[in-house]
Amino acid sequence: xxxxxxxxxxxxxxxxxxxxxxxxxxxxxxxxxxxxxxxxxxxxxxxxxxxxxxxxxxxxxxxxxxxxxxxxxxxxxxxxxxxxxxxxxxxxxxxxxxxxxxxxxxxxxxxxxxxxxxxxxxxxxxxxxxxxxxxxxxxxxxxxxxxxxxxxxxxxxxxxxxxxxxxxxxxxxxxxxxxxxxxxxxxxxxxxxxxxxxxxxxxxxxxxxxxxxxxxxxxxxxxxxxxxxxxxxxxxxxxxxxxxxxxxxxxxxxxxxxxxxxxxxxxxxxxxxxxxxxxxxxxxxxxxxxxxxxxxxxxxxxxxxxxxxxxxxxxxxxxxxxxxxxxxxxxxxxxxxxxxxxxxxxxxxxxxxxxxxx
Numbered sequence: 001x002x003x004x005x006x007x008x009x010x011x012x013x014x015x016x017x018x019x020x021x022x023x024x025x026x027x028x029x030x031x032x033x034x035x036x037x038x039x040x041x042x043x044x045x046x047x048x049x050x051x052x053x054x055x056x057x058x059x060x061x062x063x064x065x066x067x068x069x070x071x072x073x074x075x076x077x078x079x080x081x082x083x084x085x086x087x088x089x090x091x092x093x094x095x096x097x098x099x100x101x102x103x104x105x106x107x108x109x110x111x112x113x114x115x116x117x118x119x120x121x122x123x124x125x126x127x128x129x130x131x132x133x134x135x136x137x138x139x140x141x142x143x144x145x146x147x148x149x150x151x152x153x154x155x156x157x158x159x160x161x162x163x164x165x166x167x168x169x170x171x172x173x174x175x176x177x178x179x180x181x182x183x184x185x186x187x188x189x190x191x192x193x194x195x196x197x198x199x200x201x202x203x204x205x206x207x208x209x210x211x212x213x214x215x216x217x218x219x220x221x222x223x224x225x226x227x228x229x230x231x232x233x234x235x236x237x238x239x240x241x242x243x244x245x246x247x248x249x250x251x252x253x254x255x256x257x258x259x260x261x262x263x264x265x266x267x268x269x270x271x272x273x274x275x276x277x278x279x280x281x282x283x284x285x286x287x288x289x290x291x292x293x294x295x296x297x298x299x300x301x302x303x304x305x306x307x308x309x310x311x312x313x314x315x316x317x318x319x320x321x322x323x324x325x326x327x328x329x330x331x332x333x334x335x336x337x338x339x340x341x342x343x344x345x346x347x348x349x350x351x352x353x354x355x356x357x358x
Contacts, residue, residue: 015257015258015259016214016235016236017043017044017045017073017099018045018174018176018214018216018235018236019231019235019236019237019257019258020043020044020045020227020236020237020238020239020253020257020258021044021045021046021047021176021216021236021237021238021239022037022044022045022046022047022238022239022240022243022250023047023218023238023239023240023241023243024047024048024049024050024075024077024102024104024146025049025240025241025244026049026050026107027049028049028241028244028294029046029047029048029049029244030048030049030290031048031066031067031068031071032277032281032286032290032291032293032294033244033293033294034046034048034067034068034071034074035068035070035071035274035277036247036274036277036294036295037243037247037250037294038070038071039265039270039273039274039277040247040248040250040251040253040265040270041250041251041253041254042254042260043253043254043257043258043260044250044253044254044257045073045074045075045099045100046071046073046074046075047074047075047076047077047102048067048074048075048076048077048098049077050077050078050079050104050107050118051064051065051076051077051078051079051089052078052079052080052117053078053079053080053082053085053086053088053089054080054085056078056089056092057085057088057089061092065092065093065096065098066096067096067097067098068277069097070277072099073099073100074098074099075098075099075100075101075102075144076093076096076098076100076101076102077102077103077104077146078090078093078101078102078103078104079104079107079117079118080103080117080131081116081117081121081124081127081128081131082131083130083131083133083134084134086103086131086134086135087134087135087137087138089101090134090135090138090139090143091138091139093139093141094138094139094140094141098141099141099142100141100142100143100144101135101139101141101142101143101144102143102144102145102146102176103128103131103132103135103143103144103145103146104117104118104146105117105118105119105121105122105128105145105146105147105148106118106119106146106147106148106178106182107119107189108148108151108182108183108184108187108189108192109189119147119148119151119182119184120151120184121147122147122148122150122151122154122159122163123151123154125162125163125166125167126166128145128163128166128167128170129166129167129169129170130170132145132167132170132171132172133170133171136170136171136172137171142173142174143171143172144172144174144175144176145167145172145174145175145176146175146176146177146178146218147163147175147176147177147178148177148178148180148181148182149177149178149179149180149181149199149202149203150181150182151181151182151183151184152181152182152183152184152185155181157202157205160202160206161206161209164206164210164213168210168213173212173213173214174213174214174216174235175206175213175214175215175216176216176218176236176238177203177206177215177216177217177218177219178218178219179198179199179200179202179203179217179218179219179220180192180193180196180197180198180199180219180220181196181199182196183195183196193219193240198219198220200217200220200230203215203217203234204233204234207233207234207235208233214235214236215234215235215236216234216235216236216237216238217230217234217236217237217238218237218238218240219240221237221238221239221240221242222239222242223242223249224249224252224253224256224257227239227257228256228257244294244297245297245300246297246300246301247294247295247297247298248267248270248297248298248299248300248342251264251265251267251270251341251342252264252342263341264341264342265341266338266339266340266341267298267299267333267337267338267339267340268338268339270298271295271298271326271330274295275323275326277291278291278292278323278326279323282322282323287316287317287321288316288317288321288322288325289312289316289317289321291316292312292316292325292326295312296308296309296312296313299333299337302333302337303333303334303337304332304333304334304337307329307331307332307333308329308330308332308333311325311328311329311332312325312326312329315328
């Protein structure tokens with residue numbers, strides 16, 4: 001039975017890509033993951049893994065920067081602190097066709113700190129401002145910054161305001177704010193995503209004090225309903241690991257978050273849309289295990305999920321493995337699961353969207 005979509009009282013075209021995005025995640029959001037996510041949503045803004053300026057300027061640029069045209073809109077996230085290197089890297093990103101350049105000021109790992117970039121840059125807003133100014137002067141695409149609300153003992157609201165003010169004056173108008181502080185020593189990156197408390201109130205105050213800036217909320221959001229609640233005051237919402245661990249939630253993004261008048265794809269349709277990409281990449285020598293890694297959570301919480309994950313995990317890494325592995329994995333999934341379209345109840349969704357659009 002065809003499900004009726006509620007009518008919209010707003011224009012989907014009015015929303016910027018930052019309204020909903022998938023966070024850059026090291027070792028996760030590679031080009032194959034992004035291509036798969038694009039088979040779920042045409043509107044979500046996708047980000048690369050963080051690429052350091054050193055790796056980009058001194059390494060294999062094509063390996064770091066190549067991506068498929070189906071990934072648009074897609075942003076390149078850079079890690080670095082030297083203004084000249086950031087400028088050169090931003091130029092490369094624009095030349096390669098990226099839609100945005102994002103500077104990482106939020107990663108707390110020790111490896112990142114040793115390179116003087118990531119979250120430690122929050123201690124030197126002048127350095128960030130110089131880097132942003134250099135990139136803004138070099139490219140015509142947006143330059144944005146992703147950061148924490150503080151680090152170590154530099155966690156006062158006054159310091160956060162100073163950081164945002166200086167970087168905004170350098171030409172950045174979009175700030176993606178992870179609503180946790182970071183401890184640069186004593187906590188692992190994983191612990192820094194879980195132990196420091198979420199402070200949405202701080203990010204909300206930041207939006208109130210900088211109404212002209214685009215403030216995107218990141219941190220702790222698990223569902224599209226969480227994202228919609230954030231949009232009652234923020235300009236955008238960014239989901240991280242929830243989008244990777246349960247990717248099917250992205251299937252409703254175009255409808256629930258951007259007001260597109262079309263049903264979310266079923267899981268069967270998602271897989272069908274991803275297969276041409278898999279075939280192209282296999283022909284280029286990419287291992288099936290790399291291509292199917294992001295699909296492991298597609299049936300999370302549903303009948304057949306264990307068979308799906310086990311089949312892919314055990315067979316995709318074998319030499320010469322191809323689409324037969326995917327078809328074998330699908331045999332354990334009931335048709336009802338493959339063809340179901342999971343939607344937020346229309347009345348609640350419509351009310352939330354209309355409130356966010358005002």
